[in-house]
Amino acid sequence: MNFWTPELKQNVRVPYNIDSSVENSSYTEIKEPNYENEPLTFEDCSIKVYCPSDSISTPCDKRLGGTVLFQSDLSPITHLKLDGVEHSRDKCADTKETDLYVNVDIPFQNIIASPKKGPNFGKKRLSNSNEMVTVVHPSISLNPGKWRKSLNNFIRSKINETNFTKKVEHRSSICQDRKSLVLKGEHKFENKCEEDVLKYCHQCTPLPFNATYEQYKLLNSKKIGEGAYGEVFRCSANQKILKEHISDIVLKIIPLEGSTVINGEKQKTFSQILPEIIITNKMCSLRTSKTNSTNGFVSIRKVSLVKGRYPPHFINLWEKYDNEKGSENDHPELFGDNQLFAVLELKFAGSDMANFKFLNSEQSYYALKQIILALAVGEEEYQFEHRDLHLGNILIEYTNKKHVICTFKNSKLTVLSKGVNVTIIDYTLSRITINDCCYFNDLSRDEELFQATGDYQYDVYRMMRNEVKNNWSSFSPKTNIIWLSYVIVKVLDSVKYKSINTKVHRMYINKIKELQNIIMTFESASQCANYLFNLN
Numbered sequence: 254m255n256f257w258t259p260e261l262k263q264n265v266r267v268p269y270n271i272d273s274s275v276e277n278s279s280y281t282e283i284k285e286p287n288y289e290n291e292p293l294t295f296e297d298c299s300i301k302v303y304c305p306s307d308s309i310s311t312p313c314d315k316r317l318g319g320t321v322l323f324q325s326d327l328s329p330i331t332h333l334k335l336d337g338v339e340h341s342r343d344k345c346a347d348t349k350e351t352d353l354y355v356n357v358d359i360p361f362q363n364i365i366a367s368p369k370k371g372p373n374f375g376k377k378r379l380s381n382s383n384e385m386v387t388v389v390h391p392s393i394s395l396n397p398g399k400w401r402k403s404l405n406n407f408i409r410s411k412i413n414e415t416n417f418t419k420k421v422e423h424r425s426s427i428c429q430d431r432k433s434l435v436l437k438g439e440h441k442f443e444n445k446c447e448e449d450v451l452k453y454c455h456q457c458t459p460l461p462f463n464a465t466y467e468q469y470k471l472l473n474s475k476k477i478g479e480g481a482y483g484e485v486f487r488c489s490a491n492q493k494i495l496k497e498h499i500s501d502i503v504l505k506i507i508p509l510e511g512s513t514v515i516n517g518e519k520q521k522t523f524s525q526i527l528p529e530i531i532i533t534n535k536m537c538s539l540r541t542s543k544t545n546s547t548n549g550f551v552s553i554r555k556v557s558l559v560k561g562r563y564p565p566h567f568i569n570l571w572e573k574y575d576n577e578k579g580s581e582n583d584h585p586e587l588f589g590d591n592q593l594f595a596v597l598e599l600k601f602a603g604s605d606m607a608n609f610k611f612l613n614s615e616q617s618y619y620a621l622k623q624i625i626l627a628l629a630v631g632e633e634e635y636q637f638e639h640r641d642l643h644l645g646n647i648l649i650e651y652t653n654k655k656h657v658i659c660t661f662k663n664s665k666l667t668v669l670s671k672g673v674n675v676t677i678i679d680y681t682l683s684r685i686t687i688n689d690c691c692y693f694n695d696l697s698r699d700e701e702l703f704q705a706t707g708d709y710q711y712d713v714y715r716m717m718r719n720e721v722k723n724n725w726s727s728f729s730p731k732t733n734i735i736w737l738s739y740v741i742v743k744v745l746d747s748v749k750y751k752s753i754n755t756k757v758h759r760m761y762i763n764k765i766k767e768l769q770n771i772i773m774t775f776e777s778a779s780q781c782a783n784y785l786f787n788l789n
């Protein structure tokens with residue numbers, strides 16, 4: 254086992270600022286602006302900007318009590334105050350000019366922002382040679398959870414505020430370089446993806462959207478969630494119509510291949526959705542696997558490829574959700590007759606961990622154990638790494654079963670449920686190996702994800718990048734451990750509890766802290782499971 258060395262410890266420290274990312278901030282004067290008349294070039298301007306220091310800055314709880322859990326990359330800090338995202342402007346106060354700006358490195362191409370307009374908005378400038386010049390790389394402070402949505406909202410709100418001299422259509426996607434890839438040996442299989450998607454759907458051509466999901470086939474329908482890529486509806490399938498007995502299903506509807514930018518993102522392509530479909534199927538198949546089995550990954554009933562306008566009954570549900578909760582997504586009526594959608598039919602698996610109220614820490618401790626085991630089983634069977642295990646991607650529901658059972662390396666393991674069942678969802682960033690084929694999402698050019706701050710979650714992406722050395726195809730199960738260290742911090746800090754003034758709660762908080770003290774010594778969830786279940 255790989256324990257922390259004193260040298261490693263020297264590189265890290267735990268900040269005591271619980272709610273801000275400011276503690277480690279420092280300023281360096283590198284430039285000063287001259288905003289008269291012309292757009293600036295890198296050479297002729299100078300601005301006082303914030304520079305990140307060499308330590309972790311994202312909020313982390315005092316309860317870590319000096320125990321160093323992780324080695325982290327920089328967590329750069331910005332003083333920008335942005336709508337829908339949290340951060341501090343304090344550090345601007347000592348700049349001489351009131352309209353100084355910090356450049357935010359977002360992938361807008363060829364945009365020149367007016368430096369007099371849109372306070373707090375970062376910019377990129379063109380030099381005379383028409384090349385993009387990035388002056389600084391500060392961070393974007395995002396809310397925890399669905400980072401892609403936060404990032405899109407940040408960019409969209411700033412686009413609205415700022416008067417660009419070039420048009421906004423250059424913002425085709427904030428994630429234009431992100432790729433989902435399949436590697437077999439050295440070869441990439443990016444063609445044939447439409448065919449493969451159809452194969453997984455057991456279809457020859459796309460089906461008509463409205464007819465496939467007619468209103469009368471779906472009972473008690475409701476929109477329950479949204480992601481940057483899609484809308485999520487819950488319904489009970491009308492069992493007179495559908496033979497199978499999955500009554501409580503979730504439809505994740507993802508627009509595909511169209512040219513319309515939706516929710517600030519380019520639509521996914523067949524090659525991008527294919528790994529998600531394959532990984533979802535494979536992880537679901539672990540429910541019936543022999544050597545390694547678990548129910549900890551979401552159950553998929555089927556996938557369909559459909560075509561056409563958004564059905565009116567889904568539009569109604571979308572609007573109802575928007576009126577009640579406020580949607581951050583674009584209205585689905587913007588889709589035309591030729592729009593394609595992938596519809597993932599999943600089993601409903603409860604509410605996400607950020608919104609679930611645990612009875613006490615005994616319950617959350619056993620939920621944590623279920624997560625560890627599921628990841629361990631996934632690693633053993635498919636070299637699985639989730640890579641985006643924030644609380645929004647861990648679902649919890651009540652169960653009457655006393656135990657959660659799985660098979661790990663041929664041994665039957667049992668965890669107490671304590672009344673809850675855990676399900677892991679959303680494999681957009683995940684990685685697996687199947688028959689020497691590696692399915693993964695190449696984040697190597699995804700700069701903006703690694704610049705975000707505002708929560709330990711955003712340090713985790715940088716820590717993962719260090720771990721995989723920016724080679725996202727590699728199997729690096731330590732990423733699961735890094736995410737587990739995040740889940741532990743959240744279980745101690747931010748999940749909700751019904752009762753905290755009990756002996757049992759205090760006892761299990763201590764148990765979780767003990768696990769926290771050693772979690773980063775494991776190289777994989779599998780190794781952690783060996784330890785927790787006294788195997789070998």
Ligand SMILES: Nc1ncnc2c1ncn2[C@@H]1O[C@H](COP(=O)(O)OP(=O)(O)OP(=O)(O)O)[C@@H](O)[C@H]1O
Nearest residue numbers: 478479480481482483485503599600601602603679
């Ligand atoms: N099987 C399920 N059971 C219950 N709720 C679900 C299920 N699948 C998704 N949801 C809900 O819908 C939300 C969005 O789902 P999901 O994270 O899969 O979408 P996404 O578009 O991939 O999001 P992202 O913006 O992270 O890419 C989840 O946070 C959850 O609340």
